[in-house]
Amino acid sequence: MNGMFCRGPLRRREFLRAGVLALGGLSLEDVLRRRATAQTTRETSVILFWMWGGPSQLETYDLKPQAPVEYRGPLRPIATNVPGLEICEYFPLQAAMADRFSIVRSLHHEMSAHNDGSIEVLTGKTPRVPDPTSQARSEHPDFGMIASHVRGPHPEGLPRYVGVQRQPFMTQPAYLGVAHKAFETGDPSAADYAPRNLTLASGLDNTRLEVRRELAGQFDRFRRDLDLRGSLTGMEIFRSAAFQMLTSQKVARAFDLSTEDPRLKERYGRHRWGQSCLLARRLAEAGVAVINIDATAPNDTTKHFSWDDHASAFHLDYAQRERLPQMDQALSALLLDLEARGLDRDVLVIACGEFGRTPRVTYAPTNFSNQPGVGRDHWPQAFSAFVAGGGLRMGQVVGATTARAEYPIADPVTPQDLLATVYRHLGIDAQQSIVDFSGRPVPILPDGRPISALI
Numbered sequence: 001m002n003g004m005f006c007r008g009p010l011r012r013r014e015f016l017r018a019g020v021l022a023l024g025g026l027s028l029e030d031v032l033r034r035r036a037t038a039q040t041t042r043e044t045s046v047i048l049f050w051m052w053g054g055p056s057q058l059e060t061y062d063l064k065p066q067a068p069v070e071y072r073g074p075l076r077p078i079a080t081n082v083p084g085l086e087i088c089e090y091f092p093l094q095a096a097m098a099d100r101f102s103i104v105r106s107l108h109h110e111m112s113a114h115n116d117g118s119i120e121v122l123t124g125k126t127p128r129v130p131d132p133t134s135q136a137r138s139e140h141p142d143f144g145m146i147a148s149h150v151r152g153p154h155p156e157g158l159p160r161y162v163g164v165q166r167q168p169f170m171t172q173p174a175y176l177g178v179a180h181k182a183f184e185t186g187d188p189s190a191a192d193y194a195p196r197n198l199t200l201a202s203g204l205d206n207t208r209l210e211v212r213r214e215l216a217g218q219f220d221r222f223r224r225d226l227d228l229r230g231s232l233t234g235m236e237i238f239r240s241a242a243f244q245m246l247t248s249q250k251v252a253r254a255f256d257l258s259t260e261d262p263r264l265k266e267r268y269g270r271h272r273w274g275q276s277c278l279l280a281r282r283l284a285e286a287g288v289a290v291i292n293i294d295a296t297a298p299n300d301t302t303k304h305f306s307w308d309d310h311a312s313a314f315h316l317d318y319a320q321r322e323r324l325p326q327m328d329q330a331l332s333a334l335l336l337d338l339e340a341r342g343l344d345r346d347v348l349v350i351a352c353g354e355f356g357r358t359p360r361v362t363y364a365p366t367n368f369s370n371q372p373g374v375g376r377d378h379w380p381q382a383f384s385a386f387v388a389g390g391g392l393r394m395g396q397v398v399g400a401t402t403a404r405a406e407y408p409i410a411d412p413v414t415p416q417d418l419l420a421t422v423y424r425h426l427g428i429d430a431q432q433s434i435v436d437f438s439g440r441p442v443p444i445l446p447d448g449r450p451i452s453a454l455i
Contacts, residue, residue, distance in 0.1 A: 042346055043151070044390070044425050045284035046143075047291045049277070049331065049351035050168060052118065053306030054383070056357035056376050059320050060088050061103045061384040062405050064359075071359050071404045074317040074374060082395045090324035093332035099395035100335050100344075101388035102454060106399025106408035107352070109415055112378045114308070115170040117354030121415040122171050124445045141180065142171040143419055144290035146444055148180040150428050151289055156250040158287050159183035164276045165294035175436035182292060188257060189275040189299070195255045254286035255279070268333040269326055271299045277330040281337055284347045289426060295351070298326040307353055311364035311375030327351075335388050348390030348425045350418075356383030359404040381407050385418060390425045392454040416448025424450045 056073070058064060063077040063086065077086035080098035087095055087103070094101070109126075111117040114134040116127045122142035130136075141149070144167075148160035159182070161167075167182035185195045253259070257279060268274035273295060280291040296306045307323075309316055331351060338344045357376030364373045382401045388394065399411040423430040423445065430448070433441035 043287060043289065044346050044348070044427060045287075045289055045291065046147075046348045046350065046390075046422055046426060047277075047280045047284060047293065047334070049273075049293050049295045049327075049349070049386075051295050051307050051351060051353035052168070053114065053296065053308035053353060054117070054355045054357060054378060055307040055353045056309060056316065057105070057382060057384045057401070058357065058359065058376070058405050059309075059316055060091075060324070061386065062105045062382075062401060063088060064403060064405050067359075067404050070361055073361055073376075075320060085395075085397055088320070088324060090320055091328045093328045097332060097335065100339070101349075101386055102392070102394050102396045102398060104385040104387060104398045104413050104418070104451065105382075105401055106410065106412045107356075107383045107385055107415065107418065108408055108412060109355070109380050112355070112380050114354060114378075117378075117380055118168060118170050121352070121354050121418070122168055124416045124419045124448060136170060138171040139174060140442065141173045141176045142168060143422055144182055144292055145171070145173045145176055145180040146423075146434075147289040147426055147428065149176045149434070154287060156287070158251055158254060158283075160289045162283055162288050162291050163294060164188065164279055164283075164291060165272070167292060167294075175434065175442070182290075185255065185279065187272055188279040189270060189272040193257055193275075250286065254282055254288070257282070264333075264337070267329075268337075269329040271326050271330075273298045273326050273330040274333065277334040278337075281334060281341075281343075281347075284338075285341065285343060295327070298323055309357060309375045310377060311362040311373040315372075316361070316374045316376070331386070331388075338389060344389045345391040346389075348392070348422065349388040350385060350422070352385035352418075353383070355380035356405070359406045387421075387454065392421075392425075396453065398451060398453045411453065413451055414448055416445055417451050418448075419445055420448040421450040421454060424455075 058071070058073050059075050063075065064072050065077055066072075076089045078089045078092065078095050079086055080095040082098040085098050085103070087098070109117065109120050111120045111127065111130060113130060113132050113136070115136040116130050116134070119125065119127050119136060119138045119140075123138055123140045124143070125138070125140045127136055128139070144161035151160050154160060161180065161182045163182035163184045165187055166184045173180045183195075187193070257265075257275065260278060260282075265275070265278065268278045273293070276293045276295070280293055283291050309319055331349070334349060335344070338347050338349070356379045358379045359376075361374050361376055364375070382405055399413055400409055401407060402409055420430055428444065430445035431443065433443050436442050
């Protein structure tokens, strides 16, 4: 069975005798076969624009202009180039190209805390004990970690899973081992951007002492994350991957935004989300399986650090006026760029968060305006997702909610269904199991089917 791990620590002699290259438990024969295949077949990728905090469905993709004022909120819908499909007024670029994406409006689950909802959406596993304080950490790996494990090491040293800016902080690799955590890039919109720990390959700094110091520091940080029984395997994996990344010119080129045409950079937007989407396109084109964009703040000066739009913290109109135009620019440029490069079938793009917001708006004083804050609270019972590419059916709406966006009333979709669609695109059998540290087989996805309307 793919993904079996030993229950106890391996002594070095036993580890070498096993003839395993550690990353994903592949043999030398497996790696050579994958290298040969990679030379003729481009693997598929997924880019997730991860809107942590819970974006409001009523201010993005499921507006209800006919609802009473206390439900419909301050923003208005606009028509798109798909008859009958309306989206938020701050999405004019997407409105002009709605035939290139689909909207799922009927996502739902029961986890009302940020971390619990995120774990549900990113792993497909429901937390056993919900944590209303949003301090929970996952017991199971997220889908990017699963993709890293199943696909194994990239023949040219690229990480299989990348967190643009950072990876989701509430998910952990658990029984897969620390080697399958996402490689974090830092902020690609920063001046003179260069990702951490790639200096040797990129040629920006070839001082061996400095490289060794940085690697040692990262080894120490990862060592704290290693479980006792998987420590040797995990460290060997990490050392091998770190060295290969440091010495790979393909890795360096994939992260090098300086080679991009300045006009294309402007098209994406010079802000954090725009350059994050541009970097994500480069990484998908190079062969990274999963790229998770941390879409929590569009720039360094933003007041609105997440999508958690409670009335006491934000005014929905002010917050969306800052966020949504930058999201609109970045996502529309990404779709057109992928299409121009012939990658729109190979790369699946999704934008969503862990849940939606309450249909009824709330009001409270705020510190940044002389008007009362208008916000919404957590609402997992109905939320939306933007889906594009991947060879799926575009230009449609999947599912529907009540007149006040409270619950699905047609074609309900679960996070597990969305993940089943993702795994299908990645060529991963979601029914297969991975053995955890106790020797128990854990299904990659306990339930869920690919969204039939998209296929």
